[in-house]
Amino acid sequence: MSASASEPRPSTPSKKRSKWEEEDDEEPLFVPQPKRRAKSKPSKISDNFQPPAVQVADASSTISRPMHSRFVPPRTRHPPIQPSRSVYSYERLNQIEEGSYGVVFRARDKQTGDIVALKKLKLDEEKSGFPITALREVYALMSCRHENVVGIREVVVGDTLTQVFVVMDFIEHDLKSLLTVMPSPFLQSEIKTLMLQLLSAVNHCHENWILHRDLKTSNLLMNNRGTIKVADFGLARRFGDPVGVGGLTQLVVTLWYRAPEILLGATTYSTAIDLWSVGCIFAELLLKEPLFQAQGELELISMIFKLLGAPTKSSWPDYSSLPLAKTITLPSPQPHQFRQKFPYLTSAGLDLLMSFLTYDPECRITAAEALQHPFFTESPLPKHPDLFGSFPSAAAGEKRRKPFDSPTAPRGAHLQASDESNVNMFARQDIA
Numbered sequence: 001m002s003a004s005a006s007e008p009r010p011s012t013p014s015k016k017r018s019k020w021e022e023e024d025d026e027e028p029l030f031v032p033q034p035k036r037r038a039k040s041k042p043s044k045i046s047d048n049f050q051p052p053a054v055q056v057a058d059a060s061s062t063i064s065r066p067m068h069s070r071f072v073p074p075r076t077r078h079p080p081i082q083p084s085r086s087v088y089s090y091e092r093l094n095q096i097e098e099g100s101y102g103v104v105f106r107a108r109d110k111q112t113g114d115i116v117a118l119k120k121l122k123l124d125e126e127k128s129g130f131p132i133t134a135l136r137e138v139y140a141l142m143s144c145r146h147e148n149v150v151g152i153r154e155v156v157v158g159d160t161l162t163q164v165f166v167v168m169d170f171i172e173h174d175l176k177s178l179l180t181v182m183p184s185p186f187l188q189s190e191i192k193t194l195m196l197q198l199l200s201a202v203n204h205c206h207e208n209w210i211l212h213r214d215l216k217t218s219n220l221l222m223n224n225r226g227t228i229k230v231a232d233f234g235l236a237r238r239f240g241d242p243v244g245v246g247g248l249t250q251l252v253v254t255l256w257y258r259a260p261e262i263l264l265g266a267t268t269y270s271t272a273i274d275l276w277s278v279g280c281i282f283a284e285l286l287l288k289e290p291l292f293q294a295q296g297e298l299e300l301i302s303m304i305f306k307l308l309g310a311p312t313k314s315s316w317p318d319y320s321s322l323p324l325a326k327t328i329t330l331p332s333p334q335p336h337q338f339r340q341k342f343p344y345l346t347s348a349g350l351d352l353l354m355s356f357l358t359y360d361p362e363c364r365i366t367a368a369e370a371l372q373h374p375f376f377t378e379s380p381l382p383k384h385p386d387l388f389g390s391f392p393s394a395a396a397g398e399k400r401r402k403p404f405d406s407p408t409a410p411r412g413a414h415l416q417a418s419d420e421s422n423v424n425m426f427a428r429q430d431i432a
């Protein structure tokens with residue numbers, strides 16, 4: 001167990017910057033133009049060369065038929081494949097976030113005037129082509145379109161092949177920063193609304209065979225109209241596909257939000273890992289600070305044991321078969337401490353929280369089940385999003401106060417992630 005709270009993000013740093021990222025907010029001095037094709041010299045044979053006659057199938061004709069199988073839909077029904085636009089289609093406004101590994105900008109679409117966010121994909125130093133993690137991020141965003149998932153607009157390219165940006169709708173806040181600047185915590189009715197939105201997004205991702213694998217408050221964006229959007233699909237992947245011999249990587253989910261089965265080395269985890277993270281987020285909304293602020297994996301395991309009570313044969317029958325279970329000395333059985341930790345939560349709320357933070361992934365509540373939980377129908381009822389207060393947006397240019405430091409997602413996931421066999425990542429090419 002080597003991961004610690006200070007682990008960096010899994011992908012390689014983006015060192016090479018495009019002119020677009022560096023210039024002042026003026027028009028770029030250099031705008032890449034399509035290269036002019038050199039006037040072709042007349043070749044010796046060209047004078048006499050006649051292109052072969054192209055036979056175009058006439059739709060009205062019953063005699064001429066297309067040259068492909070009659071089971072393949074006509075070409076017009078396929079999505080058009082378009083080249084990506086240039087990043088210079090956008091005017092850079094300000095940098096929203098510069099971690100040591102990724103960078104997100106706020107920008108304006110020069111054609112429509114729309115304000116958007118551009119996230120630079122982490123491609124530098126990639127030796128074996130376009131990284132599968134970057135493809136997964138784009139693929140997951142495209143296949144999980146939903147009211148509560150950040151909207152992807154297109155993918156644009158910079159000056160070189162390592163400068164690829166995902167263009168998304170701009171959302172004013174992320175929940176982690178918001179929790180630190182808010183003068184008072186969210187109300188119960190507001191927490192219900194936020195949880196319903198989060199669960200509805202997670203349910204949608206799972207219904208579309210996508211595991212997010214990095215749910216945490218800094219990856220949840222919130223606009224000034226009381227709506228949250230799940231973002232950062234940088235560690236997402238399809239599930240249900242055949243998996244390589246090594247299984248799924250354990251280098252997923254930022255430490256504090258990581259499910260116990262991953263901590264104990266499970267390689268066959270599934271949707272339940274996202275629901276554990278949802279439980280940690282629920283607790284964070286209630287406490288106004290992260291639930292498990294551990295420095296390393298061992299400390300996290302002992303914090304989980306303390307809150308939930310140590311796992312037993314009945315609470316987690318498969319515990320002893322997990323790869324790392326033998327390396328851990330179980331403390332003597334203790335009752336859980338949920339009530340002491342959350343004294344003001346109703347019994348229904350506590351029941352929901354405990355259903356997320358359940359040891360056995362088989363027994364952990366699903367997103368679809370959680371949406372039906374009585375907590376959401378008891379008083380106080382969820383607040384209508386329109387009634388949420390609004391806050392000044394740090395991301396829209398004001399100096400941002402650095403919130404509490406939470407650990408980053410684990411290093412090396414992109415290396416292991418590419419070992420996980422995944423056959424269906426290239427399903428869509430219609431990015432534009």
Ligand SMILES: Nc1ncnc2c1ncn2[C@@H]1O[C@H](COP(=O)(O)OP(=O)(O)O)[C@@H](O)[C@H]1O
Pocket residue numbers: 096097099101102103104117119150168169170171172173174218219221231232233234395
């Ligand atoms: N669409 C967006 N609108 C506004 N801010 C965003 C958007 N996407 C990301 N951000 C900001 O950038 C931060 C980092 O983005 P994220 O996608 O989580 O990248 P990383 O992989 O570096 O964590 C987020 O925590 C959020 O503050």
Ligand SMILES: [Mg+2]
Pocket residue numbers: 218219232
């Ligand atoms: Mg993130």
